[in-house]
Amino acid sequence: MNANLVLPFLSSTVMLVFTLLVFQRWLARRKPHFLFWSIGLGMFGAGSFAEAYFAGVGWSPAIFFVWYFFGAVLNAAWIGHGTLMLLFRRRWTVIVTGLLILGSLAALFLMLQVMPRLDASGFTAELPISEQYREIMPPVSEGAVIRLTTPFFNIYGLLTLVGGALWSAWLFLRKLVLPNRVVGNVLIAAGALSIGLASTLTRLGYGGYLYLGELVAALLMFAGFLMAAAPSTEAERSEATASSVSAAA
């Protein structure tokens, strides 16, 4: 069984379900954080799908574009931005949103610039793409400026997604309320850290851990989201039912 195929396939499957669930919530409530989360999670899933594609089908420039642009560059920032929109409801978040969109468009331009310069002659489906992308992309000095943008997006994603989840967990923990939110946010932070760590190891040349890190991240974040969104106890569910019945009366 090819782990380079199975692991990303599982990640993309989990992310597909996760993305659809969050997108469904955006459709129902039209809150911006659900939209950004679903876009970011969709990017995550697209990146994982690309990895499975490389292992199962082979090389494709378009799939490489999907993998690097959505999987390596943008997804952390967009998921994290959703957390920012949830935690802060101020006008300055509109400015940050604009900066994120502009930055993403600039990254798109840089990515399109590097596409004609890819060299996949040494590509092999036996290795993860995370261990080959440096040989496929030209050096930064020869046109792959897009590679310099990943630290900026990843820093923003780490700060907002992990920082936001940890801050939320701490807030509820300090007040000794909502245990499901505490644990849920801790799981979300742990998942985001998992992929952050795996990405860092990839940058240091240990790309073999990326696929496992992605799967762990997908499972932890999904579990955290489900837990954080669930009522804590049966008593709360009863209260919710009572409220809806009395409101309808």
Place this chain on the structure above:
Amino acid sequence: MSPDRVVIEEVQARGDSDESTEAGSLPVAARAPSGPSRTPYSWLRRKKSSGSRISSGSPLYTRVLPIVILAMGVLTAALILFAAGVILGIVPFR
């Protein structure tokens, strides 16, 4: 209004009201009238929502999770510093 409901409303005001609205639980407790109510399910509303409270004696929530949160915060800071080091050229860009 009871101290518990004050805490719950303050927590909700921090911005998680959407998800808790979806859960359908805490906003009910937060909005419940403080005085006597004559609606059929008022006894449920007056019931203290103890399920949303964390026991102050729980070792998981008072010892383990604070340490876990702190450790993850340190790890996050380390990853951010690493990425900043890449930007500044301190960490070799491979």
